[in-house]
Amino acid sequence: xxxxxxxxxxxxxxxxxxxxxxxxxxxxxxxxxxxxxxxxxxxxxxxxxxxxxxxxxxxxxxxxxxxxxxxxxxxxxxxxxxxxxxxxxxxxxxxxxxxxxxxxxxxxxxxxxxxxxxxxxxxxxxxxxxxxxxxxxxxxxxxxxxxxxxxxxxx
Numbered sequence: 467x468x469x470x471x472x473x474x475x476x477x478x479x480x481x482x483x484x485x486x487x488x489x490x491x492x493x494x495x496x497x498x499x500x501x502x503x504x505x506x507x508x509x510x511x512x513x514x515x516x517x518x519x520x521x522x523x524x525x526x527x528x529x530x531x532x533x534x535x536x537x538x539x540x541x542x543x544x545x546x547x548x549x550x551x552x553x554x555x556x557x558x559x560x561x562x563x564x565x566x567x568x569x570x571x572x573x574x575x576x577x578x579x580x581x582x583x584x585x586x587x588x589x590x591x592x593x594x595x596x597x598x599x600x601x602x603x604x605x606x607x608x609x610x611x612x613x614x615x616x617x618x619x620x621x
Contacts, residue, residue, distance in 0.1 A: 504600035505547040513573060520549055520579060521568040521600060529563060542567060542579075544600045549573075553581035560586040566598075 502519045520542055528541035539552045551569055571581040
């Protein structure tokens with residue numbers, strides 16, 4: 467085998483290894499990616515069994531603790547559509563009705579969203595970007611004024 471052929475084989479072997487590593491990396495990322503949806507987006511194009519994030523506001527009067535003491539049910543709204551959510555995870559301390567929330571999980575065929583993670587905004591000056599964008603798209607977003615909530619029902 468000549469020196470030139472050896473270099474060519476080594477180059478081809480290196481390219482094959484790089485291609486394999488790239489394919490494995492992309493496959494691993496694909497399994498862990500969670501896309502953002504608003505409640506309106508879910509009604510237009512359900513994601514199937516994929517892991518997704520849904521953001522919006524916790525609807526007033528919708529938070530219900532189940533009898534088992536662990537499971538919580540609530541509704542997320544973007545003022546146009548709603549999504550019923552259930553979770554058996556502990557809720558953040560700042561979780562409450564009328565507050566911005568981002569949940570990650572899967573949408574069941576019956577329309578119930580099973581959340582594996584629940585995130586609430588952490589102070590009066592922050593709302594997840596996805597939630598703010600969804601509210602802006604629905605025309606319900608108002609910049610916060612100290613002492614006044616971001617969202618008021620009926621506006």
